[in-house]
Amino acid sequence: MRLFEDLDAATRVGPGIRRDSYGEGENAAHVIVAEAARDLGLDVTTDAGLNLFMTLPGRDRDRPAIVIGSHLDSVDNGGNFDGAAGVLAGLAIVAGYRDAGRTPGCDIKVAALRCEEAHWFDGPYVGANIALGKLDAMYLDGLRRSDTGRTLADHLREHGGDPDAIRGGAAHLDPDRIAAYLELHIEQAPVLVERDLPVGLVTGIRGYRRYANATCRGAYGHSGALPRIYRHDAVAATVDVIARLREEWRRIEDEGGDLVFTVGRIATDPDHDGPSKVPGAVDFSIDIRSTDTAVLTRMDDLLHAAIDEAAAGHGVTFDLGERSANPPAAMDADLLAKMTRAADDAGIGTMEIASGAGHDAAAFATGGVPTAMIFIRNRHGSHNPDEHMEMADFGEAVRLAAGLVAELTV
Numbered sequence: 001m002r003l004f005e006d007l008d009a010a011t012r013v014g015p016g017i018r019r020d021s022y023g024e025g026e027n028a029a030h031v032i033v034a035e036a037a038r039d040l041g042l043d044v045t046t047d048a049g050l051n052l053f054m055t056l057p058g059r060d061r062d063r064p065a066i067v068i069g070s071h072l073d074s075v076d077n078g079g080n081f082d083g084a085a086g087v088l089a090g091l092a093i094v095a096g097y098r099d100a101g102r103t104p105g106c107d108i109k110v111a112a113l114r115c116e117e118a119h120w121f122d123g124p125y126v127g128a129n130i131a132l133g134k135l136d137a138m139y140l141d142g143l144r145r146s147d148t149g150r151t152l153a154d155h156l157r158e159h160g161g162d163p164d165a166i167r168g169g170a171a172h173l174d175p176d177r178i179a180a181y182l183e184l185h186i187e188q189a190p191v192l193v194e195r196d197l198p199v200g201l202v203t204g205i206r207g208y209r210r211y212a213n214a215t216c217r218g219a220y221g222h223s224g225a226l227p228r229i230y231r232h233d234a235v236a237a238t239v240d241v242i243a244r245l246r247e248e249w250r251r252i253e254d255e256g257g258d259l260v261f262t263v264g265r266i267a268t269d270p271d272h273d274g275p276s277k278v279p280g281a282v283d284f285s286i287d288i289r290s291t292d293t294a295v296l297t298r299m300d301d302l303l304h305a306a307i308d309e310a311a312a313g314h315g316v317t318f319d320l321g322e323r324s325a326n327p328p329a330a331m332d333a334d335l336l337a338k339m340t341r342a343a344d345d346a347g348i349g350t351m352e353i354a355s356g357a358g359h360d361a362a363a364f365a366t367g368g369v370p371t372a373m374i375f376i377r378n379r380h381g382s383h384n385p386d387e388h389m390e391m392a393d394f395g396e397a398v399r400l401a402a403g404l405v406a407e408l409t410v
């Protein structure tokens with residue numbers, strides 16, 4: 001598809017892609033996509049958050065619309081397909097209607113959403129939440145772009161957005177007027193490559209519970225002299241906690257549950273630790289993610305029980321620090337069943353897959369919109385210049401999505 005090449009040419013900086021949220025790169029992508037939409041004869045409009053909506057009018061304009069969307073921003077030094085694939089898929093689907101001279105039963109709206117990558121503004125699906133009128137106003141002045149240090153409101157204003165309208169709750173999209181939100185996105189893990197399948201059907205987007213700054217405090221001592229019962233070993237205690245959680249992870253997997261659990265950071269104090277010392281302090285992080293709230297709660301409860309037990313057993317104290325959390329976003333079961341049937345009928349190889357990363361679809365799903373997501377096979381991960389989607393796989397995903405859209409817009 002020529003548009004992928006145009007986006008690449010306009011936003012490649014050095015080895016990677018740079019489409020900075022509410023900046024030059026994202027703007028360039030929006031200009032290219034809006035131009036293509038005008039060429040297709042779509043109604044093109046933007047909202048107070050500069051999200052771009054490209055609408056193919058349906059026969060009955062009072063019927064709730066189908067929205068197909070994703071984001072056009074990228075991380076710095078990213079790849080060409082993360083986000084953009086979903087927007088261009090939407091355009092490919094409406095181009096199919098144009099080429100065939102068909103009019104869908106209801107409006108099909110392609111949404112190019114702004115500011116999804118937390119790389120620039122560390123907020124929750126900023127563009128999508130603005131479109132739905134549910135961005136907490138505190139983010140407008142509270143979020144600062146990681147490189148410029150300027151606020152979200154400032155960046156919005158610079159490019160013609162309207163922070164005051166957003167503050168007032170202006171919404172371009174009304175969840176009650178959306179029959180379904182559909183997002184195609186490259187997979188950001190190697191599962192589809194490993195399983196040799198072009199397309200994945202997303203069951204849900206994982207929520208998380210995270211303790212970024214947990215600590216364990218015991219007492220330093222002589223590693224040769226101190227018998228076990230006199231130790232207050234912070235490393236041993238923390239390792240016991242991690243082992244308990246990993247054991248439970250395996251149990252949950254055996255039960256067919258969805259979970260990933262990570263200790264992304266664990267450190268003794270380099271000013272005080274040593275190979276011949278019993279360690280008196282450990283700083284660590286805990287990251288628990290699942291598509292199932294019950295699993296998140298089960299692991300969180302176990303974490304608390306495990307630290308109590310380890311504290312008592314080792315004579316140490318734990319402080320988990322502040323917890324951050326995001327609920328899981330379930331994909332619509334009916335849409336998932338329809339896609340499964342359509343894929344079988346069309347002979348497209350698929351598997352069900354949970355999304356570990358967040359996506360705009362989460363903002364729609366938690367906003368009460370029936371939501372479906374399709375993952376496209378992608379090599380070398382994402383958020384790096386080497387991400388790679390085969391156009392043939394993109395074609396299969398679009399074919400599947402177009403079938404679903406046709407079924408929903410009869």
Ligand SMILES: [Zn+2]
Pocket residue numbers: 071082083116185
């Ligand atoms: Zn993305």
